[in-house]
Amino acid sequence: MNKLYGNKLAIFIFAFPALLLFTVFVIYPIFPEVLISFQKNDGFRNMGYVGLKNYIDVLKNDTFWRANLNTFVIVLLSTFVALPVSLILALVMDRLSEPIRRFFKASSVLPAVLSVTVIAQMWIAIYEPMWGLLNSILRALGLDSLALAWLADSRTVVPAIAVAFLWQYLGLNALLFYTGIKAIPKTYYEAALIDGAGFIKSSIKITIPLLQDVTKYLLVLSILGCMAQFAHVRIMTAGGPGDISRTVIYHLYYRAFSASDFGQGCAIAILFVIECLVLTFLINKFVAREKIEF
Template identity: 70%
Template structure:
């Protein structure tokens, strides 16, 4: 088997179908977007070449920078809160009985396969200021002063949307971490147990270090998924009030389809692609770096 994988022609033959599909459906569509971003375009026809004017307009727009801030908030909550919590849940799941593990494995992925519309509507009902679950719970606990219009408040709206989005996929992240944990040889834990290491020490010194590749994968898909947030925003607030809860993708949608300015929308799309590439580069560069084996 090694002689095939050490042969460059064999590598090319095996990689070509995937590479061709990736080029056709991912790489190629980027070039028309770059072309449109350099034009004044209404979605149907070009009104002329404008060079980098669309990019200058995007960078001068306060709405674009607010959208970047909102996107960064969602990414930060995903990386700093959701991922560690998912990892802890996976670690706890691994030490449960078989029946409990089966139950959590069956239910953890359930929110992720539900329609985004269903999830968004459920959280809209939770945040509803008059009869919603959250305000009702606060009132029951005697915390009426904390009740508010969660999706209309500038300080809470984007956080509430982020919670709804991250809640939907926390179970999927947990399942990915759990799968990685089960791939670790049990002999490591048996040796640690003989040395007197308990659950916490085994998790810190064995499980987490050996999960680096899984952590890297989950970090990439969670970060890029958070950056591409659109559906929850569209359904829960439609980017409002005003431009308060727009993300970068929503700002791109707004520019292209609400303002009929496909040149500006394409410019935002190109900027977004560059942002994703930069983030992916740094994750690949500094998280779970591959070791060269001789």
């Protein structure tokens, strides 16, 4: 078997199917997209080459930058709020008794397997300004001034969508963290206990450092998932009010399909690919480069 793994031809044969699919469906489509990004194109006809005009128009457009900012806000909330919350949930889950843990495990997965449409509609109902759950609770608590039109207010619409999106994957991420925790040898905790370390100290000194592989994996998954955020925005606000809650991908979709401007749509797509490549490079450069063996 080892001999087989050392044979480069064998490696190539094994890798070929995946390579083939990746080339046809990922690499190849980028080339016509680059071409269209230099055209005035309505999706059906090339109405002439326009040089860098599409890129200049996109970069000069405030909506593109707002869409980037919105996407960035969602990424930040995911990285600095949702992932830490998932980690805390995992740590708590590890301390629970088995029957309660089983319940938590099942309920953690449930939102992730539900359709985005169901989740989005549920949150639309929660955020509804007149009879929604959130405002009803706020009014019942006498906090009428905080009862807002969450999805129609420019100050709250993006975080409101982000909460719905991040909530959906909070439990699943917690479960993945929990799986990582279970892989850490018990002996480390026993030694820490003898040294007098409590739950918080052993979590900070042992659990979190040893979860760096899982953390990196979830970080990449979460950031790229947030970058590609589309469905929740489409269902919950359609990018509105106006264009205030558009993400980059939604803006791309709007330019290409709603405004029938595939030239600009493709220019946005190319810029987005570059953004994602830079982000992936940064994650690989700065996050958990050394593998810890235990």
